[in-house]
Amino acid sequence: MKYIFNFLFLFAAICLCAENKTFQLLSSRSGMPIVSLRVLSHDPCVNTARADFIELIRHATIAAEYNYTRGARVLNLGIAGNGTSQLADQAMLRNELTREKLGDEGFLLDYADKKNYILCAFTGKGVLNGIYKIFEKSLGIAAPRPAAGLNFPDRYLASKAIPLPYSEKPAFGVRGYSFSCQNSSKPETSAFQWMARNLLNITSVSLDSYADIGYSLAPYGFLHLVGGHAFGFWIPAREYAKTHPEYFSLVDGKRDSRSRGAQLALGDQAVIDVLVRKMLAYIKANPDVRTIPFGYNDSGKGGFGWGNDPLSVKLDSPKDKIDLPGFPVSHSTRYIKAANRIIREVNKVYPDMTMHVWAYHWEMMPAPDCEVDPHLIVEFAPLYKCCIHALNDPNCPRNSMLDRFVREWAAKTKNIIFRDYFLGSTDAYPIMPLEILRRDLNYFKSLGFLGAKPETIADYPDGANTAGIPYAPSLEDPDFYRYFGDSNALLMFAFARLTWNPEEKIDDIITLYCNSYYGKKAAPAMIKYHTAWQKRFFDGGHSGVPSPQKIKLGPFQYSGSYCFGWNWAxxxxxxxxxxxxxxxxxxxxxxxxxxxxxxxxxxGAARSTMDKEVVSRVYADFRQFERILLCSGYEIRHDRKLRNKPEFSKRPGERSLR
Incomplete structure (x- = not known):
């Protein structure tokens, strides 16, 4: 009789879902999954979608041994428009969705019939995005940070119904991170998984590292955009400095071939010919590449090392002298004119190929006095930007100049990726209030940017450390990465959320993060903590208020009394x-x-869970705040008798209290 009743209850639930056309993940009676999976379109991302659906069920529900082949209803995974799934094609047609409307990464979840749902997109990446959105909408969870993996504190027994049809698409086409000190010998699986689970689609890959990890991008749907400082790769000094010194910049009357401090002589046709030939060979050897790099060498001295080679000077413009007192002469025009010539030659063989270029450091941030070819992807990287004020805050002395340059670039091209700097070079602390991040991303959206890809520090087991003598100079104490992750996990999570939807409320992001990371017992207090913490940080910037002082930092650089941003000091x-x-x-x-x-x-709530992982996560936030207080001379009393009430054992100017 019991089994008959359970069957009838399940049948009634299925009929109700069918009648209301909603998607239900778990049985309201048993808490077990009532959905099985069927793959209709075989694609690397769709295969990842199936695998991660299973992992999420096993980690977030009581079905620790979930078998995806059993379920009262079937969730079909299919790609529309490529002939692999008639069910996907029908769903798109029924909902009047085209690739132009939904984009490459949008998805549709819909009712197919009494036994079938269809999750479809025009690419495998769209299907993968849909899987993670199903768990967010059904269970209210998302992967909180790379170091945590899918280690959710709670097992969920109930799921929310998702009204159908349900579809979403991202606001930006480029969303991801550039991991500082990223070594190239192996894919960073935990980082890539976290990025995919949070709907990001790009990580930084250089010409060297692409050979090692390029193959690993496909299962996550990451863009094959190769970037970085590339001059030294295309025309290495060891190969050309002696035989063709004229290929390198002329600085103070001498040819300079250093990879840091000098550039290429871009006015020399022979240099252009070598670059085109080598790029074509690289593309032929790496047919999955969609964007190749033309990033200049890193340098901060001597006019950025561009020099005054006579042929290169002919590419310059009188407008390269920016009308800001003390500002150095820009060489953006020379650089972009050469980039235009190169990509047009490459496009004769590979018409869809694009090329990555920098707008990085002061001499190169102003827009060029020339057109920007539509096949160029500009990465605008404003070192020393103020991070406590929005980029377009007119009251921020530091950002007003950078905003001018951004708008000048945006007037010439929309193919812009904004590269912010989410890292502290000397200490671990979050560098940007979430509200400022939200304002910046909405501003970038209004300008029509492709997206954003900040530089940050890895937050996953052992960070970017790689074994082997060649990598020894880059090795860090593993705690370096843990401290950074403890301080910046919420910021990194919020960036992923806001690049998908810049209109998402900060309160909702904090709630989703805390529920996923701290669990239902500790989450309410941690939501209050992070909300109050963010308000204090944001208020410290006095956004929208004129600065009492305009502080001169250099010949043309200014800061304000309330400014705060990344730099080496x-x-x-x-x-x-x-x-x-x-x-x-x-x-x-x-x-x-x-x-x-x-x-x-x-x-206190964390201790009541008897879960050491939850306790560790909450105490990590406590330790971070404790370090901030130490900067002002405060020490917190550590006494088991005072575990429910904070008390200072030392204040500024006092000896330690006894």
């Missing part, structure tokens, strides 16, 4: 002063205590 002490918005340490304690009280509430 910033420390957690600088962050602490901006966060608490005071230079007076005595004022810090009263400002910090409300946040500490919420943290203590969260730590």
């Amino acid at each position: 910033m420390t957690i002490h600088h962050f602490s002063r901006r966060f608490f918005d005071t230079e007076n340490p005595v004022k810090v304690g009263p400002l910090a205590m409300p946040l500490l009280e919420i943290l203590y509430e969260a730590m």
Whole structure:
């Protein structure tokens, strides 16, 4: 009788879903999955979608041994428009969705018949995106950070119904991260998985590393965009410096072939010919590449090393002298004119190939006085940008100049990727309030940018460390990566969310992150903590308020009293002063205590779970805040008798209390 009742209950639930045309992941009675999987279109991303659907079920529900072949209803995974799935084609036609409307990465989840759902897209990446959105909408979870994997604190027994049809598409076509100190010997699986699970679609790959890890991009649907500083790869000094010194820039009357501090003589037709020949050979050897790099060498001195080679100077424009007092002469015109010539030659053989170029460092941020070929992808990389103010905040002295350059580029091309810097070079601290990130991304969307790809530090087991003598100079203490991840995981998560949908509310992002990372017992307090923390950080920037002082940093660089951004000298002490918005340490304690009280509430909730992982995650936030307070001379009493109430054992100017 019991089995008959269960069958009738399940049958009634299925009929109700069919009648209401909703997608239901779990049985409302047993908490078990009621959906099986069927792959209609075999594609690397679709295969990943099937595998990760299974893993998510096993990690987030009570079905630890879920068998995807069994279920009252079938979730079909198919690609439309390529002849592999009639069911997908029919669903798109029924909902009047075309590739132009849905894009390459949008998806559609729809009712097919009483026994079948269809999740479809025009690419495998779209299907993969849809899988993760199903779990977000059904269970309210997303992969919180690379180091956590799919280790969710809770097992979910109920799922929300998703009204059908349901479709989404991303706001930006390029969404991802460039991992600083990324070594090239192996794919970073945990990072790639986290990025795909958060709907990102690109990671930084250089000409060298593409040979090692290019094959690993397809299962995640990552773009085959190869970038980086590439002059030294195409025309290496060891090969050409002695035989063709004229290929290199003429600096102070001498040919300079250094990979840092000098560039190529782009006015020389022979240089252009070598570049075109080598690029064509590289593309032939790597047929999956869609974007090749033409990034100049990294340098910060001597006019960025462009020099005054007579043939190259002919490419310059009188307008390269920017009308800002003390600003160096720009060489963007010379660089982009050469890039235009090269990509047009490459396009004669590979018409759809694009080329990556930089707008990086002061001499190269101004837009060129020439057209920008539509096959050029410009990565605008504003080193030393103020991160506590929006880029287009007119009251920010530091960003006003950068915003001018951004708008000049946007007037010439929409193929722009914004490269921000989400890293602290000396300490681990988050560099940007989430509200400022949201404002920036909405601004980039209004300008029609392709997307954004900040540079950041790896947050996954052992970071970017790679074994072997060649990588020894780049090795870091594994705790270096852990501290960074503890401080920046929410920022990295929010970036992924906002590049998909810049209109998403910050409160919703914090809630999703906390539920997924801390679990249902600790999440309420941690939501309060991160919300209050973000408000304090944002308020410290006084957005929209004119700066009392305009501080001169260099010949043409200015900062404001409230500015805060990345550079080589910033420390957690600088962050602490901006966060608490005071230079007076005595004022810090009263400002910090409300946040500490919420943290203590969260730590108590975490301990009540009896889950060491949850305790560790909450205490990591406590340790980060403790380090910030130490900058102002505060020490927190560690006493088991005071576990529910924060108390300082030392304040500024005091000896440790006993």
